[in-house]
Amino acid sequence: MAPNHGLLLYEGKAKRIFDSDKKGQVLVEFKNDTTAFNALKKSSLKGKGILNCQISSHLFELLEAQGVDTHYLGLVSDSWMAAKRVEIIPLEVVVRNIAFGSLCKETPITEGTELSSPLLDLYFKDDSLSDPLLTEARLELLGILSNNQRNEIETLVRKVNLILSTFFEKLDLILVDFKLEIGINAEGRLIVADEISPDTCRIWDARADSSSDRILDKDRFRKDLGGVVEAYAEILKRIQEISPNPRIYK
Ligand code: TMP
DSSP states (O other): OOOOOOEEEESSSSSEEEEEEEEEEEEEEESSSEEETTTTEEEEOOOOOOOOHHHHHHHHHHHHHOOOOEEEEEEETTTTTEEOOOOOOEEEEEEEEEOTHHHHHSSSSSTEEEEEEEEEEEEOGGGGOOOOOOHHHHHHHHSOOOOOHHHHHHHHHHHHHHHHHHHHHHHHEEEEEEEEEEETTTTTTTEEESSSSSTEEEETTTTHHHHHTBBBBBBHTTTTOHHHHHHHHHHHHHHHHHHHOBBOOO
């Protein structure tokens, strides 16, 4: 159920951000809408918004407990969370542990190759340009980050990768790769924002026998494998087996 909220500040493909009556805060609604290939493919999947909101809440709390600053404040209802208002850096920060997706389309590395150390890829967040991969030189040319911030982001996302990969391993889940969005708060601190869900991560089931059965993330939608919501529900079920319910924000 929708909580009391202020004006719609921003609507993305999978979330809406509303003003909150609390200063410096926003309310985030997770939608059932699903898109892929820069919204060329679209659908609405009943229950997806709730699952992604719950999974993101658990994962933000896990990161916070290990000293990572996130925008998350708490759940407001099943598909809504309260978050700190931050300025989002226009980058999609991708960390890859196993080669898949665009890495295998753009290089000769074969799908499923374990990378000897996690690969960090930075993309310019701009739908009209289809989120292009940035070289370090282009990142510098665009002036989006200072050198210090660039290094801080690398340290931050490598720490997030370690925390999430270790957690998922306990659930017999493999974190193949994921995308983070980073915000800056009023004091200039870097904060993990947006969402961390099967829409933004590749997560494989270590208990599955076949390579299509193991996919528990948005690749099920991208590749028309079916069972998208069921796969997301399986991830939440395993998380709930070892984690307490996310906190309710009042
Ligand atoms: P990629 O292999 O297509 O570059 O995707 C890498 C990771 O980033 C994968 O976990 C999916 C995620 N991702 C997003 O969250 N949003 C996007 O728009 C894209 C292209 C990928």
